[in-house]
Amino acid sequence: MRLVWVELCKLLRLPSARAGVALGVLCAPAIAAVSAPSERSAAVDVAFLELTFGVIGAILLGVVAVSSEYRDDGEDSASTRQIVASLTAVPSRMRFLAAKAAALSLTVATTAMLATVIMLTMLAGTGEDLGPGVVGRGVGLIVYWVLTALIAFGITLLTRNGVVPLVVLLLNSSVISFTYLLSRVVPAANYFPDLAGPHMFLRRSPTGVEIGPVTGGLVMLGWTVVLLAVGAFRFQRSDA
């Protein structure tokens, strides 16, 4: 527990991580404020779709949790790679990594919960019916954010540098979704984590392929476990 607390402090004192939390909390309400209400879908469905975009905050947190350890400002700087300090203080790499993943999950889960509560409260305030199963959908969204952050974390363990995972993952979940485009051609692409995961909280599939919420969650969990395992293996084996 002590190490989780330490990793929480390390993460939340970084300006970029704070930006990730702010993005996550504020993104969905901001989109909701500027987008016109849709007549074809229920307001609560639109709200959950908008909450999907807040996942960019989770991605930022997942990437920064790792890339901040490897940031190197060059020989003339007093600031050097934090990983050296981290591993001389906590030499067991798996304990270190587990604490870091736990701290990241806690941060992202809290951020997602705040975002969901704010969004749904805004919605309920306008007299909208939140519909049945809204709690389950909310939990699904939180799980989606946490798993996305852990996927970003796992990928950054492989690259060490945050730029590539940040650009690829943020582009894919905001401006242009490569996986979505691919799914138009290859149906199996629907099982990419960013397409399977949202079935946990979206009623209507954006791609037209129906995957149950539990199946969607399990598919995403599978991706997360594999990417984390590969990242952890590399972290354990390679020189810091």
Place this chain on the structure above:
Amino acid sequence: MCGTARSGCIAGVIEIENVSKRRGRVTVLDGVSFVARPGRVTGFIGPNGAGKSSTLRILLGLDHAQEGRALVDGSPFTALRRPLTCVGAVLDGSGAHRSRTGRAHLRWVAASNGLSRRRVEEVIELAGLESAANKRVRGYSLGMGRRLGLAAALLGDPGVLVLDEPFNGLDAGGVRWVRELVRTRARAGGTVLLSSHLMSELAEIVDDVVVISGGRIAARGTLDTVTGEHGSLEDAYFALTSS
């Protein structure tokens, strides 16, 4: 095996046993062996790229060796649960993230080993960082970064100090502080292993010398035996590392 889950060092003997390391086809270290003993300052000297940092990184579990072992009191560093109470190390700089303050850096390092915030204030004072502690590390000079690294290494009041090029970037006052710190620690029974390429700084403070060149140990022993008939440590160094 008593090496897992224990804190602090009993004796503080550093043993490097036949360590070899290759990166791709390049042999970085080739059968490196030496011992650093309590109550003595061991100087680890050699040209740039000779393998000093690699050896120290392997000792601290940061890099992996293909062969051999690096031990502190008979166990690998990575088996220590609260390593800061046993080994204090400064490798390449402070290890502090640029957007943290010096104090915030020291606080998380202390917390990771269950050390108090009071101790953080003590090492800030010890390292002369009082006026810089609340500033972000990106604004630190190289020397201040060194002092911050040393402050972190001293947090757990460890019996063993491992310092890689500790004089780099320090001003005259800093050099003097490190020199006195190292001597005091060794006199009190601590083990100090420090690498450097500055012979003049080293000759005054070391008891034992290990010379490394091209990944191999060229000489090891007390200052007198290594200096031998060369006249000075510097002459011995050039004679041993030029071949």
